[in-house]
Amino acid sequence: MADLIRKISRFPEELLDCKVEDVHDVLSGPTLIRLVGDSSLPPMLISTLLHGNEHSGFYALQRFIRQWLNQGTNHRTLLVFIGNTAAAAQNLRFLPNEPDFNRIWRRMDTPIAREATELFESFKDEQLFAAIDIHNNTGENPLYSCVSSLDPRHLGLANYFGEFIVYFTHPESSLSCSMAGICPSVTLECGKSSHPDAVESAYQYLMKVNALDELKLPDSNRHEVFQTIARIRLKSDVRYSFGDRFKDADDLIFNETIEALNFKLLDSEAVIGRYKKPGSILLDAMADKGVEGLLVERNGDIVIRERLVPSMLTKDKRVISQDCLGYLMIKKQ
Numbered sequence: 046m047a048d049l050i051r052k053i054s055r056f057p058e059e060l061l062d063c064k065v066e067d068v069h070d071v072l073s074g075p076t077l078i079r080l081v082g083d084s085s086l087p088p089m090l091i092s093t094l095l096h097g098n099e100h101s102g103f104y105a106l107q108r109f110i111r112q113w114l115n116q117g118t119n120h121r122t123l124l125v126f127i128g129n130t131a132a133a134a135q136n137l138r139f140l141p142n143e144p145d146f147n148r149i150w151r152r153m154d155t156p157i158a159r160e161a162t163e164l165f166e167s168f169k170d171e172q173l174f175a176a177i178d179i180h181n182n183t184g185e186n187p188l189y190s191c192v193s194s195l196d197p198r199h200l201g202l203a204n205y206f207g208e209f210i211v212y213f214t215h216p217e218s219s220l221s222c223s224m225a226g227i228c229p230s231v232t233l234e235c236g237k238s239s240h241p242d243a244v245e246s247a248y249q250y251l252m253k254v255n256a257l258d259e260l261k262l263p264d265s266n267r268h269e270v271f272q273t274i275a276r277i278r279l280k281s282d283v284r285y286s287f288g289d290r291f292k293d294a295d296d297l298i299f300n301e302t303i304e305a306l307n308f309k310l311l312d313s314e315a316v317i318g319r320y321k322k323p324g325s326i327l328l329d330a331m332a333d334k335g336v337e338g339l340l341v342e343r344n345g346d347i348v349i350r351e352r353l354v355p356s357m358l359t360k361d362k363r364v365i366s367q368d369c370l371g372y373l374m375i376k377k378q
């Protein structure tokens with residue numbers, strides 16, 4: 046059987062200026078492109094479109110590769126992984142009944158996950174300088190990056206993208222979390238796909254990191270590291286909306302402005318919504334051990350009990366059902 050993940054050694058010309066929805070026509074599926082450079086700098090892994098509806102990384106990559114090809118000499122070797130092209134053709138995070146491509150890099154027994162694991166194993170032999178995985182959010186968030194190690198080289202890599210850094214260790218099967226065991230690894234969260242600055246920010250970041258020959262945390266850096274401690278999920282079949290009035294079928298409502306809470310330190314007992322029937326328990330903060338009970342009900346209000354910082358809160362119902370409403374973080378550094 047043909048490999049599900051193709052491996053090629055040339056950046057196809059059509060890929061340099063095509064639209065993200067046409068990438069699948071060019072590549073026919075997930076593809077690793079190895080571009081061999083002539084410099085002695087160690088290679089760098091750049092991945093994008095692990096989620097098919099997160100476009101900024103691909104457009105930033107096009108600009109970056111054009112620049113790389115036109116550079117003449119002194120190219121760093123690049124490994125470019127372009128992920129879920131079939132989902133990108135339909136502007137979906139992933140296709141129905143298929144796995145999320147950012148959850149397939151460890152210990153999953155599906156055909157694509159087996160190949161992803163093999164590919165991940167092969168990255169161990171590459172002596173990689175850095176692994177950069179580029180994403181977008183669906184909710185309103187500032188630009189931020191995520192790391193799975195607090196090693197100064199990982200924080201240094203993240204710091205080039207701005208002051209907000211999120212430390213996460215779940216899900217382990219994400220590409221960035223897996224790569225953190227091999228080399229400095231970062232996920233860039235570039236804001237919404239439609240945001241005009243998102244492509245520019247990711248492109249400028251790639252240019253900066255590509256020019257480095259070592260990674261360290263600058264002495265005079267300003268950064269804040271947050272740690273995700275819980276993920277907020279809705280129980281299945283819960284009916285809900287956003288606003289201050291219950292519609293007929295609603296079991297609960299969330300504040301209309303919930304996305305504005307992202308990366309803001311909340312007071313304890315912050316209210317994020319309301320149950321129609323007090324006593325309902327339709328939300329779960331699936332938390333790391335020892336931090337259960339973060340979301341409580343007080344006279345019908347849905348309350349976050351402690352002083353925490355939310356991230357990735359979204360009003361996008363598809364994302365909420367496929368993934369979650371958002372995350373809760375503590376400030377770590």
Ligand SMILES: [Zn+2]
Pocket residue numbers: 095096099147180181
């Ligand atoms: Zn994503």
